[in-house]
Amino acid sequence: MARNPERRAALLDAAIEVMADEGARGLTFRAVDARAGVPTGTSSNYFADRDRLLSEVAERIFVRLTPEPGSIDTAMAPEPSRELVVELMRWLVRRLSAQRSCYLGLFELRLEATRRPDLRARLTEVLRSDLDENIRLHLAAHMPGDADTVRLLYFALTGLLVDHLTVPGMHDERELDTLVETVVHRIVPES
Template sequence: MARNPERRTALLDAAIEVLADEGARGLTFRAVDARAGVPTGTSSNYFTDRDQMLSQVADRIFVRLTPAPGALDTALLPAPSRELVVELMRWLARRMAAERSCYLGLFELRLEAARRPELQNRFTEVLRTDLDLNIRLHLDSGMPGDADTVRLLYFALTGLLFDHFTVPGLHGERDLDELIETVVTRIVPAS
């Protein structure tokens, strides 16, 4: 296996773009090589098989979607309130929109995980850890609501972003910020 970490990262980023544009079925070594602009056969020097590439792509997506160090601490500085939850959800949605390919790739990988138990196990572990962290942050920061409030926000934002990225005209003239405010107002109890 080749050991150039920068090249591996470039190949994984190219694989994310392929996933976002062509779906999981379009994710081949040849497609990744073409997207990365490297000679045919390069990605097969970095990944033993497609399953290993899928797993490493998932890891790379989670790295790219993780906020910069300190960003979350800064976002949590204002006093806990329903209004702050609205702003945090909008901040999260903007971050996902900035990494649109990652988010679409994540949807594709989640569908692929339904057919691949090892990928499903990995996703379950990572997403459960992330959800548990979000619940702990919400509760520890004194935000209004409980653990189920965070779960409902997670379900709502996941669905909103899925619609936003796949069928943006579904909600007519209502923009994402407005929809987020409606969701938070309905789910999060007043302070």
């Protein structure tokens, strides 16, 4: 297997774009090579098989979706309150919207995981860990609500993002902000 980390990352980024545009079924080595602008056969030198490519795509998506160091601390600096949760959820929606291909790629991976037990196990582990970390941060910051509050926000905002990213124009940006505020006000208790 080839060992150039920059090229591997570029191939994975191309694979994410292929998944976002063509779905998991369109993810082939040839499609990745074409999207990355490299000679045919390049990606097969980096990934042993399609399962390995899918697994590494999942890892790359999570790397790209991880906030910059310190940004969470900065975002959570104000006094804990329901209004801070509104702002944090708006920040999250903006971040994920800016990484549209990654989030669409994650939707595709979720669907593909229903057919691939190894991918399902890895995706479950990573998503569960991410949710647990969000719960931990929420409770440690003494934000209003409990672990179930975070779970309900996760479910509601995941659904909102599915609509926002898959049916563009269903909600304009102003309406999206209002919906986020409504979701938070209905789920998060006043402090």
